[in-house]
Amino acid sequence: xxxxxxxxxxxxxxxxxxxxxxxxxxxxxxxxxxxxxxxxxxxxxxxxxxxxxxxxxxxxxxxxxxxxxxxxxxxxxxxxxxxxxxxxxxxxxxxxxxxxxxxxxxxxxxxxxxxxxxxxxxxxxxxxxxxxxxxxxxxxxxxxxxxxxxxxxxxxxxxxxxxxxxxxxxxxxxxxxxxxxxxxxxxxxxxxxxxxxxxxxxxxxxxxxxxxxxxxxxxxxxxxxxxxxxxxxxxxxxxxxxxxxxxxxxxxxxxxxxxxxxxxxxxxxx
Numbered sequence: 583x584x585x586x587x588x589x590x591x592x593x594x595x596x597x598x599x600x601x602x603x604x605x606x607x608x609x610x611x612x613x614x615x616x617x618x619x620x621x622x623x624x625x626x627x628x629x630x631x632x633x634x635x636x637x638x639x640x641x642x643x644x645x646x647x648x649x650x651x652x653x654x655x656x657x658x659x660x661x662x663x664x665x666x667x668x669x670x671x672x673x674x675x676x677x678x679x680x681x682x683x684x685x686x687x688x689x690x691x692x693x694x695x696x697x698x699x700x701x702x703x704x705x706x707x708x709x710x711x712x713x714x715x716x717x718x719x720x721x722x723x724x725x726x727x728x729x730x731x732x733x734x735x736x737x738x739x740x741x742x743x744x745x746x747x748x749x750x751x752x753x754x755x756x757x758x759x760x761x762x763x764x765x766x767x768x769x770x771x772x773x774x775x776x777x778x779x780x781x782x783x784x785x786x787x788x789x790x791x792x793x794x795x796x797x798x799x800x801x802x803x804x805x806x807x808x809x810x811x812x813x814x815x816x817x818x819x820x821x822x823x824x825x826x827x828x829x830x831x832x833x834x835x836x837x838x839x840x841x842x843x844x845x846x847x848x849x850x851x852x
Contacts, residue, residue, distance in 0.1 A: 591608065592608070592619075592623060593607065593608055593609045593614075593617060593619055593620040593623060594606065594607060594608060594620060594623045594624055594627060595608050595645075596627060598636070598637065600789060600792065601636065601637065601638035601639065601789070601792035602637075602638065602639050602640070602641060602785060602788040602789055602792055603631055603634070603637040603639070603640045603641070603691075604640075604641045604643060604781075604785070605624070605627060605640060605641070605642050605643070606643050606644060606645055607620065607624075607642075607643070607644040607645065607649070607650060608644075608645045609645075610644075610645045610646025610647070610648070611646075612651075612654065613646070613647075613648035613650070613651035613700070614644045614645070614646065614648055614649065614650045614651065614705070615650070615651045615652060615653060615654040615655070615657075615705075616650065616652065616653050616654060616679060616704050616705070616708075617654040617657055618654075618657065618675070618678075620654075621675075621678055621679050621682050622678070624682055625678070625681065625682040625685055628682070628685045628686065628689055629685065631689065631691065632685075632688075632689050632690055632691070635796075635851075637691055638691060638791065638792035638794075638796050638799075639691050639692050639693075639694065639787075639788035639789075639791040639792045640689065640691050640692065640693045640694065640788070641693075641694050641695075641696055641781070641784045641785055641788050642693055642694070642695050642696065642708070642712060643695075643696040643698075643780070643781045643784070644696075644697075644698070644699070646699070647698075647699045647700075648699040648700045648701075648705075649695075649697045649698060649699050649700060649701040649705055649708075649709070649721070650701055650702075650704070650705025650708055651700065651702050651703070651705055652702050652703025652704040652705045652706075652707075652737075653675070653679070653703065653704050658671075658672065658675070676736055679704060679736065680736060680739075683707065683708070683711045683736075683740065686708075686711050686712060686713075687711060687807055689803075690796070690799075690800035690803065690804075691796070691799070691800070691803075692713040692714065692788075692791055692799060692803060693712045693713050693714075694712060694713065694714040694715065694716065694784045694787055694788055695708065695709045695712040695714070695715040695716070695771075695784070696716050696780040696781040696783070696784035696785075697709055697715060697716065697717045697718065697721045697723075697762075697771065697780055698717075698718040698720065698721060698777065698778065698780050698781075699718075699720065699721060699722070700721070700722045700723075700724070700759075701721065701722070701723050701724075702722075702723070702724045702725070702726055703724075703725055703726060703727060703734055703737055704734075704736065704737055706723050706724060706725050706734075706737055706741065706753075706770075707725075707734075707736060707737035707739075707740045707741065709723065709770065709771070710737070710740035710741050710743070710744045710770060711740045713803065714772050714784075714787065715770065715771040715772055716771065716772060716773045716774075716775060716780045716783045716784045716787070717762040717765055717766070717771040717773070717774050717775070717780060718762065718774075718775060718776065718777040718778060718779060718780040719762055719763075719774060719775070719776055719777045720762070720777040721761070721762040721765070721771075721774075721780070722759045722760065722761055722762075723753075723759065723760045723761075723765050723770060724753070724757060724758065724759045724760060725737050725738070725741065725753050725754050725757060726757040726759075727754075727757065728754070728755065728757045729757050733754065734754055737754075738750065738754055741753060741754070741770075743810070744769055744770055745768050745769055745770060746768075746769075749768050753768075762774045794849070795833035795837070795847075795849040795850075795851055796849075796851045797831055797833050797851050797852055798828065798831070798833055798834070798837075801824065801827075801828050801831075805820070805821060805824045808820065809821055831852065832850050832852045833847075833849050833850060833851065833852065836848060836849065836850065837849075
């Protein structure tokens with residue numbers, strides 16, 4: 583990948599091939615920090631991807647030695663000069679970033695993070711928010727806010743939905759870097775691969791997912807996150823309704839017939 587060098591270059595690149603949309607954070611000199619422009623462009627691009635029927639899976643990667651260093655602290659600090667010392671801006675920033683993170687969860691297509699280098703604070707949140715994550719051996723993860731007097735409260739939301747509670751609290755309270763192998767043990771990432779191979783591995787996973795029925799995958803992703811917020815009985819009732827509805831889909835009929843007839847299915851995505 584070639585990094586942009588122009589001052590006005592967009593902070594995000596998109597490329598599409600064989601049903602896989604690859605989004606690359608491209609502010610390597612700023613360690614791919616989530617500036618206002620980055621958050622806005624990523625959220626806008628996710629909206630476009632959601633409506634693009636040619637996209638069957640998404641890979642999120644980054645240019646340079648860092649995956650994402652979190653929020654742009656220089657940009658945030660500049661707003662201390664506002665009349666309210668930045669309070670209105672900070673509240674709006676967190677709302678906008680949270681909305682972007684939720685757009686990843688709401689996206690019909692699965693999103694796979696390909697992590698090389700550090701993913702800290704909101705960058706770690708970004709990894710935890712993605713549906714799957716692949717880490718290179720050299721990747722490091724941390725929620726270091728307590729070191730600068732700023733608890734990582736919004737990253738906490740995604741982290742606590744991936745890790746066991748005490749593991750999440752340990753990352754948040756001690757703020758110590760976690761290496762790729764430990765991140766795998768904690769369930770923050772799905773796979774650890776040799777350094778430099780995270781993107782290729784994520785792309786291979788995405789292409790495998792792209793071979794499934796998009797209707798089935800979207801149905802499953804939506805149901806997964808919805809049932810997770812429910813009590814056990816309510817979750818089973820909801821999942822049973824989803825499964826019955828899924829059985830009525832053309833692709834479910836085709837998939838079952840293909841299995842019985844020992845042939846590859848021909849998906850119609852409906």
